[in-house]
Amino acid sequence: METTAAARAQPSPRETLDSVVIRFSGDSGDGMQLTGSQFTTATANAGNDLSTFPDFPAEIRAPAGTTYGVSGYQIQFASHDVQTPGDTPDVLVAMNPAALKVNSEVLKPGGLLVVNTGAFTPNNLKKAGYESNPLQDGSVDRFRVLALDVTKMTLNAVKEVGLGSKEANRCKNMWTLGLMYWLFGRERDQTIAWLKNKFAKNPKVAEANIAALNAGHIYGENAELPHGISAYQVPPASLTPGEYRNVSGSEATAWGLVTGVQLAGMKMMYGSYPITPASNLLHHLARLKHFGVTTFQAEDEIAAVGAAIGASFGGSLGVTGTSGPGIALKSEAIGLAISAELPLVIVNVQRGGPSTGLPTKTEQSDLFQAVVGRNGDAPLVVLAAATPGDCYYMAIEAVRMAVKYMTPVILLTDGYLANSAEPWPLPNLDALRPFPVKFHSDPEGFHPFLRDEQTHARVWAVPGTPGLEHRIGGLEKDRSTGHISYDPHNHHRMTKVRHQKVAGIARDIERAKVDQGESEGDLLVVGWGSTYGAISQAVRILRGRGHAVSHLHLRNIWPLPEGLGPLLNGFNSVLVPELNYGQLTMLLRAEFLVPAESLTRVTGQPFRVGGLVEAVEERLQRSAR
Amino acid sequence: MSPNSPKKEYTRKDFISDQEVRWCPGCGDYAILAAVQRTLPSLRATPENTVFISGIGCSSRFPYYMNTYGFHTIHGRAPAVATGLKLANPELDVWVITGDGDGLSIGGNHLLHVLRRNIDLQIILFNNQIYGLTKGQYSPTSQVGKVTPSSPLGSIDQPVVPARFALGARATFVARAFDTSKKLPEALTAAREHKGAAFIEILQNCPVFNDGVFDLITDRKTGPAHQLWLEHGKPMKFGADGEKGLRLNTKTLSLEIVTVGEDGVTEQDIMIHDESNSQLAWMLTDLPDVVALGVLYRQLGPVYNESVDTQRKLAEERFGEPDLHALLRQGHTWTVT
Numbered sequence: 004m005e006t007t008a009a010a011r012a013q014p015s016p017r018e019t020l021d022s023v024v025i026r027f028s029g030d031s032g033d034g035m036q037l038t039g040s041q042f043t044t045a046t047a048n049a050g051n052d053l054s055t056f057p058d059f060p061a062e063i064r065a066p067a068g069t070t071y072g073v074s075g076y077q078i079q080f081a082s083h084d085v086q087t088p089g090d091t092p093d094v095l096v097a098m099n100p101a102a103l104k105v106n107s108e109v110l111k112p113g114g115l116l117v118v119n120t121g122a123f124t125p126n127n128l129k130k131a132g133y134e135s136n137p138l139q140d141g142s143v144d145r146f147r148v149l150a151l152d153v154t155k156m157t158l159n160a161v162k163e164v165g166l167g168s169k170e171a172n173r174c175k176n177m178w179t180l181g182l183m184y185w186l187f188g189r190e191r192d193q194t195i196a197w198l199k200n201k202f203a204k205n206p207k208v209a210e211a212n213i214a215a216l217n218a219g220h221i222y223g224e225n226a227e228l229p230h231g232i233s234a235y236q237v238p239p240a241s242l243t244p245g246e247y248r249n250v251s252g253s254e255a256t257a258w259g260l261v262t263g264v265q266l267a268g269m270k271m272m273y274g275s276y277p278i279t280p281a282s283n284l285l286h287h288l289a290r291l292k293h294f295g296v297t298t299f300q301a302e303d304e305i306a307a308v309g310a311a312i313g314a315s316f317g318g319s320l321g322v323t324g325t326s327g328p329g330i331a332l333k334s335e336a337i338g339l340a341i342s343a344e345l346p347l348v349i350v351n352v353q354r355g356g357p358s359t360g361l362p363t364k365t366e367q368s369d370l371f372q373a374v375v376g377r378n379g380d381a382p383l384v385v386l387a388a389a390t391p392g393d394c395y396y397m398a399i400e401a402v403r404m405a406v407k408y409m410t411p412v413i414l415l416t417d418g419y420l421a422n423s424a425e426p427w428p429l430p431n432l433d434a435l436r437p438f439p440v441k442f443h444s445d446p447e448g449f450h451p452f453l454r455d456e457q458t459h460a461r462v463w464a465v466p467g468t469p470g471l472e473h474r475i476g477g478l479e480k481d482r483s484t485g486h487i488s489y490d491p492h493n494h495h496r497m498t499k500v501r502h503q504k505v506a507g508i509a510r511d512i513e514r515a516k517v518d519q520g521e522s523e524g525d526l527l528v529v530g531w532g533s534t535y536g537a538i539s540q541a542v543r544i545l546r547g548r549g550h551a552v553s554h555l556h557l558r559n560i561w562p563l564p565e566g567l568g569p570l571l572n573g574f575n576s577v578l579v580p581e582l583n584y585g586q587l588t589m590l591l592r593a594e595f596l597v598p599a600e601s602l603t604r605v606t607g608q609p610f611r612v613g614g615l616v617e618a619v620e621e622r623l624q625r626s627a628r
Numbered sequence: 629m630s631p632n633s634p635k636k637e638y639t640r641k642d643f644i645s646d647q648e649v650r651w652c653p654g655c656g657d658y659a660i661l662a663a664v665q666r667t668l669p670s671l672r673a674t675p676e677n678t679v680f681i682s683g684i685g686c687s688s689r690f691p692y693y694m695n696t697y698g699f700h701t702i703h704g705r706a707p708a709v710a711t712g713l714k715l716a717n718p719e720l721d722v723w724v725i726t727g728d729g730d731g732l733s734i735g736g737n738h739l740l741h742v743l744r745r746n747i748d749l750q751i752i753l754f755n756n757q758i759y760g761l762t763k764g765q766y767s768p769t770s771q772v773g774k775v776t777p778s779s780p781l782g783s784i785d786q787p788v789v790p791a792r793f794a795l796g797a798r799a800t801f802v803a804r805a806f807d808t809s810k811k812l813p814e815a816l817t818a819a820r821e822h823k824g825a826a827f828i829e830i831l832q833n834c835p836v837f838n839d840g841v842f843d844l845i846t847d848r849k850t851g852p853a854h855q856l857w858l859e860h861g862k863p864m865k866f867g868a869d870g871e872k873g874l875r876l877n878t879k880t881l882s883l884e885i886v887t888v889g890e891d892g893v894t895e896q897d898i899m900i901h902d903e904s905n906s907q908l909a910w911m912l913t914d915l916p917d918v919v920a921l922g923v924l925y926r927q928l929g930p931v932y933n934e935s936v937d938t939q940r941k942l943a944e945e946r947f948g949e950p951d952l953h954a955l956l957r958q959g960h961t962w963t964v965t
Binding site: 047050193242244246249261265305308310315469470471475477 | 737940
């Protein structure tokens with residue numbers, strides 16, 4: 004014991020690393036998402052920059068031990084700027100054979116595999132599809148393996164608390180977390196406080212989890228680690244000074260919407276029908292009633308958008324959120340809001356499609372649906388957030404455009420943005436410019452389609468205002484009275500007005516500019532949405548290798564920003580990486596007649612930086628030939 | 629309904645819009661429009677606080693002819709739009725105008741949910757048992773055997789009974805009337821006075837595609853024998869001289885038509901109408917040979933928009949003034965120097 008105390012007082016020197024990618028992986032019931040998010044908080048506290056990627060199955064509790072029930076949480080943290088959760092893990096934590104089966108291909112050769120041997124029972128091996136135990140048959144020889152009976156050690160650690168075996172067994176994620184905290188030099192305080200709070204009504208469970216966490220940590224302190232495995236440290240990153248928090252795209256979107264309606268001086272009605280991966284947005288907003296937010300869980304997607312439109316007609320801001328299948332159902336109603344020229348914000352947290360597709364996996368395949376997916380010539384505004392934190396600012400922008408131009412705005416995020424977290428410098432609220440809404444009140448010369456000369460936005464006259472009684476609807480309206488009109492020339496002109504109104508918004512947004520690199524060169528990588536981090540990092544690597552490559556990232560999908568055409572033409576080639584089958588590529592080709600090339604990946608997973616670098620270099624070589 | 633006292637005395641004319649009415653000559657919709665325009669001033673409604681929300685179909689053109697606020701939305705979705713409007717501004721007096729196709733076919737789901745939530749609205753369903761605007765196909769209320777362009781050998785669909793649907797959705801107010809009835813304003817008044825979702829089915833003649841389908845009920849000669857006007861606390865009697873009535877057969881648990889003075893039937897045998905009895909209302913929705921009119925069912929229940937308001941106040945009490953600065957800092961934050 005003496006030696007242990009001495010060893011604790013003088014920890015062996017830790018190996019310093021620049022960046023680490025860890026994937027926590029286990030059964031859906033193993034608590035991997037909680038483990039990952041706790042590790043994330045502790046890592047943020049340690050001052051590293053980080054990016055995370057929760058990757059879980061569509062089944063809530065898939066049969067235990069099966070490969071399709073494996074839930075993962077990946078985090079990259081570093082002493083430098085981090086923009087993606089990392090291509091391939093350096094460390095894989097596998098809580099059972101299925102987790103190893105699913106992930107063993109992605110772990111780097113020589114990577115550290117932390118594995119719970121207690122779960123490697125003949126039954127579990129069979130469920131995972133192993134014919135022999137991979138820990139014994141040489142399958143994992145290419146990794147550095149830390150094989151521990153986490154189950155047994157957890158049960159020992161919590162024995163004194165006196166929980167039932169099922170509850171005691173559930174603490175093994177905390178044991179593992181304790182060990183990982185020790186391996187990477189993280190503090191336990193935050194997690195201990197969190198456990199006490201989470202299990203305040205069940206102090207025994209809190210005690211057991213804390214005991215497991217501490218036991219895992221102590222194991223690390225005392226154990227003789229196998230050759231080639233040591234404790235590590237990742238020095239803090241030099242982040243821009245300021246106040247930070249971790250934020251997921253769902254949180255940032257909810258807070259951005261609330262901030263937007265506050266800046267507009269309005270109330271908000273959020274109509275939504277539960278759908279993966281957009282439901283979290285409803286959950287976040289449902290807790291914000293004191294911010295003037297009314298949430299309405301509707302009977303279906305159509306009612307959700309219908310109620311939002313009704314609220315906008317009544318002078319609140321109607322907002323609805325969903326994923327691709329929900330947008331399909333809402334399309335007719337969105338057309339109504341376009342025709343009636345009412346503000347409406349539609350958040351599409353994209354997921355794999357078509358049809359039900361891959362509900363819990365990410366994709367960017369609803370761009371066409373957003374830009375053109377309605378009957379009739381039905382233009383609206385389409386925005387796309389680039390990072391979890393960017394969701395905040397794009398949500399504000401969506402509100403601003405909706406109320407300023409009396410138009411529906413679709414904000415595209417995706418499952419990856421919604422669920423991933425990143426350290427986020429808190430916004431300076433005082434620097435956000437208010438855009439107070441003014442309702443029309445003057446009966447003199449009033450008709451509901453009176454327009455602002457500059458923005459082409461029609462007046463917003465809300466029920467309850469004396470003297471402005473009027474009727475609107477989805478039938479075509481006379482341009483100068485607002486009454487129903489079947490006049491052919493009027494329809495042509497109204498179609499043009501609706502088009503011009505939306506197209507004109509290009510003047511109200513930032514001109515196109517490259518995010519990284521020069522404004523001309525060999526190759527321009529054009530991205531949009533959640534691929535920002537991966538593209539940005541890939542272009543940095545390519546530029547470091549001396550390639551004349553630049554990166555442009557579109558946040559305004561429709562209308563496209565001014566100056567984009569000339570920029571595209573300033574490069575020998577344009578490459579558009581998208582998590583779809585080439586949708587932005589087709590839009591850019593159609594709009595600017597440029598030979599943009601598509602780089603597609605439709606696997607339900609984000610781009611890997613390495614894959615992008617390879618693809619760009621391959622194209623550069625081809626054009627050099 | 630909010631008692632916004634009008635600044636001036638409004639008349640029927642104040643509720644008539646400047647738009648030319650475009651329904652077919654002889655359409656029952658004209659009578660309903662006139663009844664609404666006549667009734668609103670007596671309810672002390674004001675044009676600025678009154679809103680008509682409709683879906684798609686002949687009846688859904690209604691808002692254009694009212695000099696109030698109006699929204700002609702999309703097929704079947706008026707209840708959803710009205711819900712959002714009422715939540716955004718509960719002070720407004722919101723009416724939903726729908727039809728048998730709009731409300732019970734494409735919009736059946738929304739009608740179900742707006743009724744069960746009990747949002748404070750009036751929902752008028754014009755039932756003409758036909759698709760008029762699409763030129764005469766059978767509707768979800770058409771009788772079996774109805775020959776139409778889409779059912780040349782007769783409709784094989786079992787029709788829905790609108791009032792029965794509403795009761796099934798746990799509506800708190802269910803009434804029935806017909807387009808040309810003098811008692812229509814009474815039903816409209818009762819609906820507006822009800823706190824919660826008030827459902828009125830109006831039997832409406834389509835002179836072009838389904839002419840005379842309700843003649844037996846609405847005709848001056850045959851009508852009295854087929855109209856049972858309900859009054860709360862009064863015996864359920866009908867017939868030219870009120871000689872007929874409804875008696876509860878306790879053995880079959882059903883209502884049977886009897887004639888006072890025949891087979892030993894006396895006044896005491898006639899059942900008294902009780903609007904708060906949902907079992908009775910259920911039986912009244914679909915009687916043989918006679919149609920129950922007036923208020924079938926009326927019962928107060930929690931009103932959705934009021935509950936929303938209560939929860940908002942609760943959140944305000946619990947969390948205080950909205951503070952964005954604090955919201956963004958909830959949970960864990962840290963400072964990089």
